[in-house]
Amino acid sequence: MKRKTSTSIILCTIGALIFSIAINTFSIPNNLGEGGVTGIGLMMYYLTNIPVSVTTIVLNGFILLVGYRYLDKKTMALTILSTILVSLFLQLTYGWQYEMNHAILAPLCSGALVGLSLGIIMQAGGSTAGTDIIALIMNKYFGWSTGIALVIIDIIIVVPSIFVIGLENVVLTVVHLYVQTKVLNFILEGFNPKKSIFxxxxKYEEISLEIDRVIGRGMTLFDATGYYRKDNKKVIMVVINRQQIMPLNKLIAEIDSNAFVVISEVQNVVGEGFSYAISDEEYQHKINEFIESGEKKTR
Known part of the structure; x- marks a missing residue:
């Protein structure tokens, strides 16, 4: 357990450093924006010269106070650590600037590095706080899906920046966000967005219940026989999308760290939740159950 915690801290530190280098070295000198809290910090920096390190720690601190109940203790600890480290490294790397001769290179470099940094932090089990928590709150109280909420928040932050950095740089910022998303997705689950999990x-019953409660995916149970011991076993088979692979791995590890898990790429999936979407009512019901269970744990 201590080794896992140490590894998580090291990864969060590396991720925070890479993130800070990306913002100071490529985003700021080339007048690029960003989504989330960092985007607000960049706009305030361009307008008032208030350091991004100060803005992000203040805004993220406020958001963490508002949304602390939606994160488990370990994720909360790593999120607070990542938030502090990002602000610290943003201050330490301030002035590391590189202006590109070709405008398109700036969002490519910054987007790749930010995506890499976020992927490293998320792989460690943390997050950078910010708009992820706001999106979760919007999901509960306004019924919006988390993905849509995140997109809307980024649009609200990026679009008004036209008046600060200009239309051309906003377009380059969109390129930055696209590259960031692609790199982040690759870090988290590789090229294929869908996986079949065996x-x-x-403890298959407990795992199945948690997959249904947290992930909201249907499963198939197979009867199997171990070759060596000739004992009967149950095999859970579930197909998930790219956003669900990390929560699934986490809940399996929490229930049974000795579980045997096989993750395979899927070429094509036809069925509920893939070729057509799960109903909004069913999806909202699953999310509300998950959030309410988190609230009960904090009481």
Whole structure:
């Protein structure tokens, strides 16, 4: 457990450093924007010269106070650590500037580095706080899906920046966000957005219940026989999309760290939730159950 915690801290530190280098070295000198809290910090920097490190720590601190109940203790600790480290490294790397001769190179470099940094932090089990928490709150109280909420928040932040950095740089910022998303997705789950998961565990019932509660995906249970011991086993098979692979790995590890898990790429999936969407009512019901369970744990 201590080794895992140490590894998470090291990864969060590396991710925070890369993030800070991307913002100071490529985004700021080339007048690029950003989504989320960092985007607000950049706009305030361009207008008032208030350091991004100060703005992000203040805004993220406020958001963490508002949304602390939606994160488990370990994620909260790593999120606070990542938030502090990002602000610290933003200050330490201030002035590391590189102006590109070709405008398109700036968003490519900054987007790739930011996506890499966020992927590293998320792989460690943390997050950078900010608009992720706001999106979760909007999901609960306004019924919006988390993905749509994040997109809307980024649009609200990026579009008005036209009046600060100009239309051309806003377009380059969109390129930055696109590259960032692609790199982040690759870090988290590779090229293929869908995976088939086979899980062999003596605690298959608990795992199945948690997959249904947290992930909201249907499963198939197979009867299997171990070759060596000739004992009967249950095998869980579930197909998930790219956003669900990390929560799934996390809940399996929490229930049974000795579970045997096989993750395979899927070429094509036809069925509920893939070829057509799960109903809004069903999806909202699953999300509300998950959030409410988190609230009960904090009481």
């Amino acid at each position: 899980i062999i565990s003596n």
